[in-house]
Amino acid sequence: MSIHKIVPCFWYENQALDAMKLYTSLFPNSTFKEINGFLSHCTLDGCELWGINGGPMFRPNPTFSLYTICTSIKEIDSAYNTLLEGGGKVMMHLDKYDWSERYAWIEDRWGVSWQLTLEKIDHTGRRITPTLMYVGDQFGRAEEAIQFLVLNFPESKIHFLQRYEDEAQKGKIAHGQFDLFGQRFVGQESGYMQSFSFSEGGSLVILCKDQEEIDHFWNLLTKEGQEGHCGWCKDQFGFSWQVIPENLHELMADPVKSSKVAACFRTMKKMDYNQILSAANS
Numbered sequence: 001m002s003i004h005k006i007v008p009c010f011w012y013e014n015q016a017l018d019a020m021k022l023y024t025s026l027f028p029n030s031t032f033k034e035i036n037g038f039l040s041h042c043t044l045d046g047c048e049l050w051g052i053n054g055g056p057m058f059r060p061n062p063t064f065s066l067y068t069i070c071t072s073i074k075e076i077d078s079a080y081n082t083l084l085e086g087g088g089k090v091m092m093h094l095d096k097y098d099w100s101e102r103y104a105w106i107e108d109r110w111g112v113s114w115q116l117t118l119e120k121i122d123h124t125g126r127r128i129t130p131t132l133m134y135v136g137d138q139f140g141r142a143e144e145a146i147q148f149l150v151l152n153f154p155e156s157k158i159h160f161l162q163r164y165e166d167e168a169q170k171g172k173i174a175h176g177q178f179d180l181f182g183q184r185f186v187g188q189e190s191g192y193m194q195s196f197s198f199s200e201g202g203s204l205v206i207l208c209k210d211q212e213e214i215d216h217f218w219n220l221l222t223k224e225g226q227e228g229h230c231g232w233c234k235d236q237f238g239f240s241w242q243v244i245p246e247n248l249h250e251l252m253a254d255p256v257k258s259s260k261v262a263a264c265f266r267t268m269k270k271m272d273y274n275q276i277l278s279a280a281n282s
Contacts, residue, residue, distance in 0.1 A: 012052065065133065076102055
């Protein structure tokens with residue numbers, strides 16, 4: 001199912017599939033699929049997105065957003081209005097700004113943040129870019145975090161780091177673009193008081209081909225970070241990752257294997273791929 005090595009994932013109370021359906025209505029060449037009652041998936045014009053029904057424990061917030069290119073006024077206006085329906089929230093109104101002829105930052109009804117901008121799609125065809133924003137205790141650490149990721153992930157590089165010029169945030173990262181596994185990401189930070197910080201509401205899923213890869217990324221991210229359960233962990237900057245086998249979603253989609261697989265990995269912190277396969281085939 002997956003076409004990428006790293007997939008952005010958002011936490012929903014019980015409406016992940018509804019969200020995937022709405023998102024695919026906004027962009028051409030988009031599809032959605034419910035893997036099981038817990039996980040739904042969509043592809044938005046080439047960008048993968050996962051949604052999990054995790055209950056009310058966590059909610060997405062603006063520390064993890066989707067920087068989204070719209071190619072016409074009609075498209076950006078439609079996305080803006082549609083995403084705000086049902087209780088969305090405006091953070092920055094749709095307007096002209098120094099960096100864009102037409103831009104907005106909004107939250108949809110489920111708390112997922114979208115940075116909508118009117119631009120041309122470049123030669124990569126990239127329309128949506130996962131964006132990490134370092135705030136609160138993590139303000140001032142965006143460049144360190146980007147350097148850490150680029151140093152430790154394959155096929156990685158920094159494209160540019162644009163810095164703030166205002167006195168309060170001078171020299172900090174206003175917008176930086178970098179690649180991990182050849183996929184584009186954005187890093188930024190804000191020194192202004194915010195009511196949110198990184199949480200499990202927005203995470204990145206690393207799809208690992210074998211136990212060696214699982215061990216590598218788990219150990220890398222938790223060395224100065226924090227272990228969670230079921231393949232979840234936090235890096236040293238507080239951002240949440242899921243380190244899982246690349247075929248876990250396929251096993252979970254199998255009505256015979258899914259309950260056995262889930263019962264197996266619920267007891268784990270770091271995923272044990274051999275145990276999961278044994279449970280699936282038992």
